[in-house]
Amino acid sequence: MSETPIDVEETPFAADVTKLDTVPDAPDEFGTRQRAQRSPGDSIVALLRWAWYSLTSMRTALILLFLLALASVPGSILPQRGSTDSFKVVQFYAKHRTISPWLDHLGFFGVFGSAWFSAIYLLLFISLAGCVLPRSRRHLKAMRSRPPAAPRNVSRLPLSASWRTGEDVDTALANAHSFLRAKRFRADRTASTVDAEKGYLRETGNVLFHLSLLVVLAGIAITSFFSYSGTALVKVHDGFTDTAIDYDSLTHGPLVNVAKLPPFSFNLDSFEATYQRGGSGNGDANSFDAHVSWQPNLRAPMRTRDISVNHPLSTQGTNVYLTGHGYSPHFVIRDGAGRTFDEVTPFLPQQGTFQYQGVVKLPDAKPSQLGISGFFLPTAGADPTTGMPISIFPAADNPAVVISVYSGDLGLDNGVPQSVYTLDTSKLKQQALTEMHPGDTITLPNGLGTVTFVGYDQWAAFQINHDPGKQVVLGAVSAMVLGLLFSLGIRRRRMWVRATPDGAGRTLVEVGGLTRTDVSGNFDDEFARVVSSLQASITPLGPQETQGSADPLPVSRHEED
Amino acid sequence: MPVDVGLAKLSNDLIAGGIVAYAVGFLGFAVDAAFGNHAATDRVGYRTSKRAATAAVAARVPAMAGAGAEADFGTPGITSDLRLEESHGSASTADSAGVAGGAGSSSSDLAGSRSDWLMRRVGVGAVVATIVGWLLEGGSIVSRGLAVHRLPWGNMYEFTLALTFASVTAFLLILSRQPVRYLGVFLMAPVVLALGLAVLVLYVPPAPLMPALHSYWLAIHVTAAIIASGVFMVGTAATMMFLVADRYAVATTAGKPVRFAALARMMPDPETLDRTAYRTFAFAFPIWTFAVIAGAIWAEYAWGHYWQWDPKETWAFITWIVYAGYLHARATAGWRGRNAAYVAMLGFATIIFNFFIVNIFISGMHSYAGV
Numbered sequence: 060m061s062e063t064p065i066d067v068e069e070t071p072f073a074a075d076v077t078k079l080d081t082v083p084d085a086p087d088e089f090g091t092r093q094r095a096q097r098s099p100g101d102s103i104v105a106l107l108r109w110a111w112y113s114l115t116s117m118r119t120a121l122i123l124l125f126l127l128a129l130a131s132v133p134g135s136i137l138p139q140r141g142s143t144d145s146f147k148v149v150q151f152y153a154k155h156r157t158i159s160p161w162l163d164h165l166g167f168f169g170v171f172g173s174a175w176f177s178a179i180y181l182l183l184f185i186s187l188a189g190c191v192l193p194r195s196r197r198h199l200k201a202m203r204s205r206p207p208a209a210p211r212n213v214s215r216l217p218l219s220a221s222w223r224t225g226e227d228v229d230t231a232l233a234n235a236h237s238f239l240r241a242k243r244f245r246a247d248r249t250a251s252t253v254d255a256e257k258g259y260l261r262e263t264g265n266v267l268f269h270l271s272l273l274v275v276l277a278g279i280a281i282t283s284f285f286s287y288s289g290t291a292l293v294k295v296h297d298g299f300t301d302t303a304i305d306y307d308s309l310t311h312g313p314l315v316n317v318a319k320l321p322p323f324s325f326n327l328d329s330f331e332a333t334y335q336r337g338g339s340g341n342g343d344a345n346s347f348d349a350h351v352s353w354q355p356n357l358r359a360p361m362r363t364r365d366i367s368v369n370h371p372l373s374t375q376g377t378n379v380y381l382t383g384h385g386y387s388p389h390f391v392i393r394d395g396a397g398r399t400f401d402e403v404t405p406f407l408p409q410q411g412t413f414q415y416q417g418v419v420k421l422p423d424a425k426p427s428q429l430g431i432s433g434f435f436l437p438t439a440g441a442d443p444t445t446g447m448p449i450s451i452f453p454a455a456d457n458p459a460v461v462i463s464v465y466s467g468d469l470g471l472d473n474g475v476p477q478s479v480y481t482l483d484t485s486k487l488k489q490q491a492l493t494e495m496h497p498g499d500t501i502t503l504p505n506g507l508g509t510v511t512f513v514g515y516d517q518w519a520a521f522q523i524n525h526d527p528g529k530q531v532v533l534g535a536v537s538a539m540v541l542g543l544l545f546s547l548g549i550r551r552r553r554m555w556v557r558a559t560p561d562g563a564g565r566t567l568v569e570v571g572g573l574t575r576t577d578v579s580g581n582f583d584d585e586f587a588r589v590v591s592s593l594q595a596s597i598t599p600l601g602p603q604e605t606q607g608s609a610d611p612l613p614v615s616r617h618e619e620d
Numbered sequence: 621m622p623v624d625v626g627l628a629k630l631s632n633d634l635i636a637g638g639i640v641a642y643a644v645g646f647l648g649f650a651v652d653a654a655f656g657n658h659a660a661t662d663r664v665g666y667r668t669s670k671r672a673a674t675a676a677v678a679a680r681v682p683a684m685a686g687a688g689a690e691a692d693f694g695t696p697g698i699t700s701d702l703r704l705e706e707s708h709g710s711a712s713t714a715d716s717a718g719v720a721g722g723a724g725s726s727s728s729d730l731a732g733s734r735s736d737w738l739m740r741r742v743g744v745g746a747v748v749a750t751i752v753g754w755l756l757e758g759g760s761i762v763s764r765g766l767a768v769h770r771l772p773w774g775n776m777y778e779f780t781l782a783l784t785f786a787s788v789t790a791f792l793l794i795l796s797r798q799p800v801r802y803l804g805v806f807l808m809a810p811v812v813l814a815l816g817l818a819v820l821v822l823y824v825p826p827a828p829l830m831p832a833l834h835s836y837w838l839a840i841h842v843t844a845a846i847i848a849s850g851v852f853m854v855g856t857a858a859t860m861m862f863l864v865a866d867r868y869a870v871a872t873t874a875g876k877p878v879r880f881a882a883l884a885r886m887m888p889d890p891e892t893l894d895r896t897a898y899r900t901f902a903f904a905f906p907i908w909t910f911a912v913i914a915g916a917i918w919a920e921y922a923w924g925h926y927w928q929w930d931p932k933e934t935w936a937f938i939t940w941i942v943y944a945g946y947l948h949a950r951a952t953a954g955w956r957g958r959n960a961a962y963v964a965m966l967g968f969a970t971i972i973f974n975f976f977i978v979n980i981f982i983s984g985m986h987s988y989a990g991v
Contacts, residue, residue, distance in 0.1 A: 117952045121945055128941040128970075135934040135982065171929045288924070335828070338622070343828075369835045369922050380924040524924045532926070536913045543906040547947075 114182065115189035123183040130179055134170030137162065184276050191269040198262050205247045206256040209555035209571070213252075216555075216571035218583065220590045222599040223565045228558045231566055234596040235556040242589065244554065253556040264545020267538055274535035282528030287311035287320070292405055293327045294387055294518045300324040301377070301523065321375040321525070325353035328363070330384060330517040334454050342413060342453050349381050349519045366521075376525055383408070383520035385415050388435045388460050394508040396425035405518045406435045407480055413437060413450040418482045420469055427507060428469045432482040433462030435515065439494070448494050458515050464491040466507050550574050552582055554589065568597055627767035628826045634760035635781065639815045641753030642788075646812055648746025649804030653886045655739055746804060747795065754788050757815075761785060768826045773842050776979055780818035784811045786850025790900070794854070800896060802888055806857035837918030844911035845936075848904045849971055852943075855900035856968040859961050862893035866958060894957070898950060901964060905943050912936050931982045935974035942967040 113119055138147035148168050152159045166173030214221055224231060228251065235253045239246040244255035289309035293299050301320045303309055311317060333345045349366045355374045366372050372379040385408050392400045406417030419431040436450035439459035448461050465487035471477060490503050495512040502509050552574035561567045570593065572586045761781055765772040772778045791807050794800050868884030871877070878884070887893065915936065920926040927933065946963040949955035955963075 117948065118954070121948055121952065121955065124941055124945045124948070128938045128945075131929075131934050131938050131941075134929055135931040135938075135978065139929065369837075371921065371924070378924060380922075382924075522924045529920065529926055533917070536909075536916075540906060540910055540913065543909060547902040547906060 114186050120186045126179050130176050133167050137167050140169050195266045198266055206245050206254040209252040209254050213555050213557045213569040213571035216573050218572035218586045221569040223567055224597050224599055226597055228566050231558040231597045255554045258549050258551035260545045261549040261551045264542040268542030271535045271539040275532055278528040278531030282526050284312045284314045286526040287315045288524045290522050292520045295327050295330055295516050298326040321377050322356040323374045325351045327351055330519050378524050380522045382522045385518055386435045387516045387518050389513040391511040391513055394424040395506045403516050413453045422469050422471050427466040430465040430469055430482045431462050433460055435460050459496050460512055461494045463489050466490050623826050624767040627763045631760045631764035634756050638753045638756035641749050642812050645746045645750035646808035648742050652743040653805050757785050771839050775824055777818050777822040777824050780814055782846045783849050784814050786847050787853040790851045790854045803857050806861050841914040841918050844907055848908035848911055851900055851904035855897045858893050858897035859964045861887050862890055863961050866890040931978050935978050939970040942970055
């Protein structure tokens with residue numbers, strides 16, 4: 060194969076070195092040959108062969124590579140479902156009503172899971188496999204075989220040198236052989252030459268890099284089949300056990316047994332947040348720390364640790380990340396029938412403010428169902444322009460709630476699922492609107508009962524991920540970097556030493572060198588060093604004796620282009 | 621910890637000085653490229669330089685002293701361009717040895733010796749000004765970092781400083797090994813423009829970072845991205861020059877007139893430019909790969925998923941693909957040369973897009989690292 064999706068390293072070293080000049084620009088060998096074969100009478104096998112060769116050709120691989128880049132672009136510009144900003148898809152839909160259904164139909168709101176995106180990368184990986192596997196085999200074979208034999212005319216190589224010496228042929232070759240071996244060349248001695256090659260790690264790195272890409276794909280496949288990911292909001296003093304029921308939301312791959320999740324559990328003992336006070340970043344969070352006690356399984360002893368941003372808890376391949384935090388106001392409600400309800404309900408942070416919004420629902424209250432909707436203000440203050448109560452700082456310096464209390468029908472009995480964070484007020488009647496501080500109690504009109512704001516607690520939001528594919532991916536990408544360093548940093552070079560008696564009792568020593576020109580490093584220098592070291596052990600006759608010889612410029616460089 | 625106002629001001633003053641020095645360096649490189657005679661000789665010396673290299677290989681093999689050892693030839697491979705006398709020595713010796721011949725050599729011989737001397741000084745001056753600018757910019761970055769008690773690459777202003785610093789560093793490092801002074805014009809122009817943009821448009825007063833960015837992965841991931849982008853920028857300058865020089869070479873061979881001929885004539889041969897570009901890209905590509913991987917590892921720690929197709933991630937991936945495409949294209953018949961060069965230009969365009977368009981217009985999980 061003259062064209063492969065991997066760096067065409069082979070061609071400059073094609074067996075017949077004298078053809079060096081033409082080989083790198085040779086036309087696609089398979090393309091032309093197969094095109095010639097494609098006559099109407101051809102069998103389906105030939106067509107398949109042609110398809111396979113076309114798919115694994117370098118040109119196809121390059122086109123697929125660029126298609127992959129191009130296909131990623133809409134995914135970065137249009138809002139995507141399943142990402143953190145999936146609500147933007149809805150906004151986009153509302154804004155562009157005519158085009159959105161089309162875009163949706165074509166998968167533009169889920170580019171990276173769409174059929175066409177998958178088709179591109181799967182074709183690319185097939186093309187890659189079709190090329191890299193045979194190439195690995197060839198490389199393994201090359202590493203086991205002896206270095207290529209010297210070309211007929213060593214002095215016509217890109218780099219060459221020659222001199223006459225008093226040593227006999229055997230001594231000269233033995234010296235050259237041991238010297239090149241010491242320089243870590245793979246060297247092989249024949250009757251009249253030493254053939255040596257160095258830099259096999261380049262191709263090793265090349266193959267390693269491309270094989271690793273295949274392993275990355277395998278890792279991604281493992282992820283999509285065996286991973287699960289969920290979120291849970293945990294109040295301080297509450298616990299979490301890794302069972303499906305404890306998750307607020309849970310997504311998992313098709314091969315995950317949800318009944319058998321890792322049996323760890325933890326308890327949120329306390330939560331600590333610090334904020335910047337004063338200055339331009341007033342109120343910006345400095346640190347979040349969730350202090351938890353946890354156990355990997357029910358029989359293991361409890362241990363404590365902190366979970367903070369960038370420092371997840373890891374156990375049994377599962378990571379627990381801290382993703383958010385907020386307050387849970389604590390209300391005690393006594394209904395008209397004298398029954399008390401003790402409610403600690405998480406309120407969610409409101410974007411762009413220091414306020415937390417939430418709802419308390421009491422479907423069992425008598426004589427009428429009760430609902431509370433409102434805000435928790437960690438540091439209550441007055442809005443300088445409107446005088447309305449707002450929160451002026453995220454830490455709970457002066458906690459207060461601003462709530463409306465409703466009575467009537469909460470709408471929970473008709474079976475339609477409802478968010479626990481919103482109140483459907485269509486069948487409710489507002490009974491009170493008030494600001495309360497810890498310890499305050501209000502009495503509702505019409506004998507509906509009383510509401511006491513006791514105080515507050517905190518909660519933390521966790522994301523729990525299990526992804527057995529990611530270790531595979533990490534290992535593979537590490538190998539990728541290593542492979543890249545070898546394949547881009549090491550050059551493969553060949554040297555040949557030929558010694559022949561010149562018929563006048565002396566020995567003519569010819570040294571030739573061959574490498575690729577564009578890799579970093581300087582083979583000219585290395586070649587010159589090797590030649591001068593060789594001359595230390597294979598002593599040239601004095602300059603006066605070489606005068607007038609056939610080689611006036613003993614070291615010469617033939618340009619490859 | 622509060623921001624150190626004095627150091628912050630020092631940082632701003634230093635970068636202002638740095639921009640001035642870079643601008644002087646750019647002008648010096650431009651004058652040197654436009655009026656220096658070496659350009660013409662190098663140009664003709666496309667063949668010349670190879671012969672000179674041949675002779676130099678001979679010169680460095682002690683036993684062969686007879687052939688050409690009386691002249692201490694510089695070669696493109698080892699001579700620092702800072703040692704101007706020597707590299708000129710090599711070119712003009714080659715000329716006088718009669719290897720070069722043809723048009724252009726006439727201007728370089730005896731007639732221009734005085735302006736040659738002046739131009740050499742201009743060339744050295746440009747390099748010195750660039751080094752001064754580099755030191756000032758480095759000082760500005762360090763003092764900003766000390767002022768805010770963190771690595772100063774947390775927003776677009778700081779990132780632009782770090783990026784240009786990285787690319788000038790790469791340029792100076794290559795310059796200390798190879799005669800690539802010709803890159804100065806094409807590199808310093810975007811550097812000065814980018815810094816001007818940073819100071820006038822992107823500037824934000826120094827401030828601490830939000831907690832999500834408190835991680836040593838910030839240092840690893842962003843530093844790698846900066847170094848890779850900086851080196852890509854140098855390669856892009858070489859690629860731009862390659863495109864101009866190659867068009868000129870093709871047109872002259874065909875005997876056609878060509879626009880910007882004067883610009884092309886001051887450049888080295890296309891092969892040299894192409895090779896320089898390739899080496900820089902081949903150096904930066906593994907670093908970019910590492911930067912993307914380090915970002916994924918950090919994302920795994922911070923967000924719980926190593927890859928979420930966040931716009932910034934997506935564009936880093938696109939950049940990676942395009943440069944991977946370049947490396948392959950360069951090894952493929954029918955793609956090498958101009959086509960590969962276009963791919964390389966596209967690669968840098970994706971970096972620019974990621975930096976300006978994605979940061980400013982597209983929101984994602986990297987948004988806090990933006991303006």
